[in-house]
Amino acid sequence: MRLFTSFFLLLCMCLAKGVLSQTKSIEKVTRKGNELVIPYEKYVLSNGLTVIVHEDHSDPVVHVDVTYHVGSAREEIGKSGFAHFFEHMMFQGSDHVADDEHFKLVTEAGGTLNGSTNRDRTNYYETLPSNQLERAFWLEADRMGFLLDAVTQKKFEIQRATVKNERGQNYDNRPYGLTGETTAKNLYPYGHPYSWLTIGYVEDLNRVNVNDLKNFFLRWYGPNNAVLTVGGDVTAAQVVQLAEKYFGPIPKGPAVTKTTVPPAVLDKNRYVSYEDNIRFPMLRVTYPTVPQYHPDETPLDALADILGGGRNSLLYKNFVKSEKATQSNASHPTTELAGEFTFTLLPFPTMRLDSAEALLRTTLAEFEARGVTDDDIAQFKATRETNLIEGLSSVSGKVSRLAAYQTFAPTANYLPQELKEIQKLTKADVMRVYNQYIKGKNAVILTVYPTGKKDIVAHADNYTASSEGYKAPNYGYDGLTYQKPKDSFDRSKKPASGPNPATKVPPFxxxxxxxxxxxxxxxxxxxxxxxxxxxxxxxxxxxxxxxxxxxxxxxxxxxxxxxxxxxxxxxxxxxxxxxxxxxxxxxxxxxxxxxxxxxxxxxxxxxxxxxxxxxxxxxxxxxxxxxxxxxxxxxxxxxxxxVVIANKAYNRLLxxxxxxxxxxxxxxxxxxxxxxxxxxxxxxxxxxxxxxxxxxxxxxxxxxxxxxxxxxxxxWAAKPVTVPTLSAAKPIDKTRIYLIDKGKAAQSEIRIGYVTDMPFDATGDYYRSGLANYILGGAFNSRINLNLREDKGFTYGARSAFAGSRLPAVFTAQAGVKAAATDSSVVEFLKEITNYAQDGITDEELAFTKSSIGQRDALRYETSLQKAIFLSQIIDYDLPRNFVEQQSEILKKITKADIKAIARKRLPVDKMVITVVGDKNLIKPGLSRLGYELVELDKEGNPVSAGNTSSAPPAKAGSLSGGQSKN
Structure with a gap:
């Protein structure tokens, strides 16, 4: 009866507007008593888009999530990394949204946004003041329905470079960064959707073209393969009306069916290894298990927790507490098609990895003899229940969970069932899955060994993945056509914001x-x-x-x-x-x-x-x-x-x-x-x-x-404690480049900055300097990030900030950049800092800064942690109760002239430290030609040469030196 009533009211509302809605009300879930449930209403539009609405009026905030059931598991051999690459392209503008405007509009409205890709789904999300709901719908619907004509070869190349930089920063240039990739290609058969990582291979990224990308969009990004989940200070009727307006006209895409693959089967223990620039070797043992929401998932999670989940685990006792390893853990991540039970050990360099493997097997035998205890089960249940509850502390947390349940679980209302699976767990369940999936079973046994020390591997490599017998499936790319929505309204008109929500500082x-x-x-x-x-x-x-x-x-x-x-x-x-x-x-x-x-x-x-x-x-x-x-x-x-080398050297120089x-x-x-x-x-x-x-x-x-x-x-007895007073940092007489060699580094780490003369304050110079920095390097669409990431493709992300406490603040501009663009990146950093110090802020940038910072208070006090951080600042610095109002007045009254004066005073580009960590053989020639004195340091920050001073003057703002590619 409730479902019929809900649908009838919605139908009447649409008839009153002269539109016969084809939206179907599917489900309404309410809370009964204190049960652990996320209340919601679910609808399906005529084009197949599922819409889920969770009302939470406790804060003037709304979270919008669009989840597409497409991740790297939908990719083809030879075209890995496409789903993640496409996530980047979805932020590059559409017919009615200009380049980089998505970030600009959401940030300007005081919101935050991002996207993410994993094996099985891609999602895009915004958290905004609730008066900005329609803006979020307009943005998300435009990229769902009007993307492809805005995709250009230039955008494609820039984002391809950005994804390569992301791979360099998070995988190739990070210790143990390739463990997941190496495990995946050896755990799953050739061509299995999980046999490569979401980031993909560089050679595949180099191979694909813009038409491949467009076909990927047409195949997987239809509304019938998506879930729109909205939570916060909204009503279901309001959300459905806006969904029909903005998403309703988008044509249905090709049918998408659930992927089915047989489980991975290992005929032997597969020993594989690779060399890395690390101190601690790694032993990683991975067994194939079950996909998420399988009945055995929870017992296997509990088994991982008992064996290696913390200080009470057997792995901790036998490896860490016995001083044989610096880290040891067990985990059981699951995804749509499979699960992986993994032991990860970082033994001290004195321990051979065959000995580590032997001790791991001894630990498993000890577990068999000891069995599962009542305490084991009680601890797992209590911890898991708490984690479920804490995940409901924010609107974004609840929305994300609903979206994931709807996409992968039997029902969007899976939370009560998940809790039930935890509560019914028994000791026998845990022992059963141990015997079924771990005891005596084969695994991928990966060794990551320090440079030049292959002799310590657990066992000689005995497996290489083969493509023999592989036959590629039909992914359904033939005959796809691009059909734009036909609208009864003008999408080029940006929706107006609703009335500003009332945001109040929590009464403390x-x-x-x-x-x-x-x-x-x-x-x-x-x-x-x-x-x-x-x-x-x-x-x-x-x-x-x-x-x-x-x-x-x-x-x-x-x-x-x-x-x-x-x-x-x-x-x-x-x-x-x-x-x-x-x-x-x-x-x-x-x-x-x-x-x-x-x-x-x-x-x-x-x-x-x-x-x-x-x-x-x-x-x-x-x-x-x-x-x-x-x-x-x-x-x-x-x-x-x-990253650590760069930070240590930079601080020592400052x-x-x-x-x-x-x-x-x-x-x-x-x-x-x-x-x-x-x-x-x-x-x-x-x-x-x-x-x-x-x-x-x-x-x-x-x-x-x-x-x-x-x-x-x-x-607690009080004692006299005096925190030492530190002397001022030595002034920097001129800008120099300090180079630290990191041989074969895929990226270079850059730090540029100096120590100011101002400590933290909430309403003085420090606060105003933070306002001035916002458009230089504090926002995603800051000058620095748009230049180095979005325009040049040099980095995955670049930023600047004033960071201070009771001690003087440090100004730092920083990024990890691709090695070949190191000198060019330094030039672009200095160009942006110089231009900003000389010319200040534009009218448009000032308006953006005031709008963005002025509206973000709605998002600052939602969760307990956010409230705690806010209160910590008040008590740490003895701030007045109305300091937020004082900040609002400062923001409201600050002028272009004020910002320009701050920039000139606080950005002394001729007296900064430039620290670069990278492959000296590759990057030193270009850096030497920039015209600054270049001093080489060792990894501890000590000079290794007298340095050299170029006879040429420092490179002019915007110029490139060293002859390296500008891309």
Whole structure:
């Protein structure tokens, strides 16, 4: 009856407009009591587009998701990476939306947006103030129905370059970046939809042409292969009306059927390997299992958690705690067509991988003998239930889950069934799947070995994928034609925004204990959880007066995550997991922070464990020895990572080697080696004090309820703690290029910047400088990113920012760029900075900045974490309650002249550090011809040569030096 009523009302609404709707109301789901469910209404348009609407009026926000049932599994041999490539092309404009306007319009409206591609689907999504709903529909429908005539060869080439840069940054130039690709091509038969990664192969990207891309769109991007999911401060009638208007006229595409493939079968253990520039070798053992939503998925997930999911797991005990490896885990990711049960081990360099494999098999035998315990099942169920609940904290989280369920699960209302699968799990289920999928079964056993050390592989390679007998299926590309929608309205007219939603800063409370602990909190009852963030000021900076102990803050925090005086590490983690809670302690430059997550119903028990961890750490000698060894090994490992090398060298150049800010929070090999257990105990006793601590509380709990529960914190004795005052950074006399060699690097890492004279403030120079930087390098459609990524295709992404705290801020422009365009990228960075400093902002850019920043408050306070971060800023910097209103006034009144004056003052392009990490043989000639003094450094930031100064003047803005391709 409810379904009929809903449809009847909708029909009447459409008749009143003179249009007979062919939209069908399919389903309405409501919540009964406190059951875990996402309420929604589902409709299907006449062209096959499924529309799902979730109403949530708690915040003036709307999230729009369009999911197409097409990912890399729909691709052909020789044309890998097409689905992901097409995701990029969908942001390059359509008939009524100009190039790069998609990002511009959404960002201008105060929203955020992106797209993603995986094996089985591609989705595009926006989170916006709710008055921008129609704009999102106009944008998404235009690229669904009017894309192909806007696709040009130039756009195609630029985005092909961008995808190559993405592959270089996230795969080729990243340690262990090719493990997934190597596993996939050896786990699945030749031609299997999962035998290549979503990113694809470079040779395939080079091979395809723009007509291939157009055919891909025509085959898979019809409305009948898509789900439009909308959630937030909307109504179902409003969404359906707009869906009919903008998506309804789009013609139905070719029929799409579910892909079916036989499961992967391995006739033997397949040993494969490859060389990488790494310190720790890797052993990765992968067994084929079941696809998502299979009855055995949940038991296999539980098995992975028991064997290698955390500190209580057997892998952790046998590999990490026994100091044989720096990392060990088990996982069970599943997708539409298959699952993969994977063990991943990073042994210390002293351990051979055949020994690691033998110990893994011994661990499995130990599991068989031990069996599954009641605690194992209780921990898995509690943790998984908490994860499900926390996933509902935002509109985007709920919408994404509905879209995924509708695309892949038996029903969009699969959440209750997913919870039921977890709750009915038994010990027998876990042992059954172990015996069925793991015990005695064959796997792909991958070794990633450090350069020149192939002798440590687990076993000689014994398998190569073969194309013999493969026959390509018919993908249905013949006879496709492009039919544009026929409209009864003018799509070229951009929809007007609705009335601005009322956005209010969350009503927060403050308090202070006699020992000096400051507290701030807000009630958030959307989900039954509580988040606490305890920040103890000092952290890494406390080593400023004794650099020989740098890294002690991180070691202290790590030890506080271990055993306490009353519980072993395993016991305390068992208690937390059975509660579905987490307590994590970490160190940063300015603080030691403690993060607590708990279901409201388990808050008392969780706080008791927080008291134990905070006040009674055991600081056991065995734990200290193990953690110190891991830290030293990880420091050595950082020397293989281009991003880390670049950041370390850049900071050392900015601050000088005798400044704590030039040393990573992890410390150096020399400083960590000097730290003793007594040093850690003394650091803890001296520096962890409520007098320099702030506590943020957000969640389903009132102030008068939570304060009595925090009574144990009032017993925390205050101590005098002084955070050292740091001297100003040495001024940079002139711009130089500092080059660090990373042989055979596919990309170069670039950092350009300097140390300012301004600390963080919410309403002063720092805030205004952030406004000025927004169009230079702070937004996706900033000058820097549009130039280097969208116009030149040099990078996957480029940006700039002022980053500061109570210490002076650092201005940094940065990117990872393809090696062949390194010198050209440096020139373009400097050109944009120079031009902005000289000419300032345009009228259009200023209007965009004011609109974008002025409307984004609607998105700032939605989740508990967002609220906690906002409150942390207030209490950390003692901000007035109305600082947001003050910022709004500053934004409203700032002028072009103001921005230009800030840019001229804050962008001294002639006095900046330029740090480049890349393949010296390839990039040095071009950099040498730019006209700047070039100094070569080793990976620790020490000069390796006297440097050379070009006789030519610095390259002019916009010019290219070195003769490298501009692409």
């Amino acid at each position: 409370w403050t308090d202070k204990m006699p020992n000096g602990l400051k507290m701030i909190g807000v009630r958030n009852d959307e989900i039954p959880t509580v988040t606490l963030l305890l920040s103890i000021k000092g952290g890494h900076l406390l080593s400023a007066n004794d650099l020989s102990k740098a890294g002690i803050a991180q070691l202290t925090a790590s030890l506080m995550n271990e055993a306490t005086q009353n519980f072993t590490s395993e016991e305390i983690n068992t208690r937390l997991e059975k509660l579905g809670s987490s307590i994590s302690i970490g160190a940063a430059t300015n603080e030691i922070s403690i993060s607590v997550e708990s279901l409201t119903k388990n808050l008392d028990a969780t706080l008791a464990l927080l008291e134990e961890k905070l006040f009674r750490p055991k600081f056991a000698a065995a734990d200290f020895s193990r953690l110190k060894k891991q830290l030293l090994e990880n420091i050595q490992n950082q020397s293989t990572q281009p 601050f000088g080697e005798n400044d704590i800010r030039s040393i990573p929070v992890s410390g150096t090999t020399k400083t960590v080696e000097s730290i003793t257990l007594d040093d850690v105990k003394a650091f803890y006793e001296k520096n962890l004090s409520p007098s320099v601590a702030n506590l943020v509380i957000v969640g389903d709990v009132e102030q008068n309820t939570i304060l009595p529960k925090l009574g144990f914190l009032s017993k």
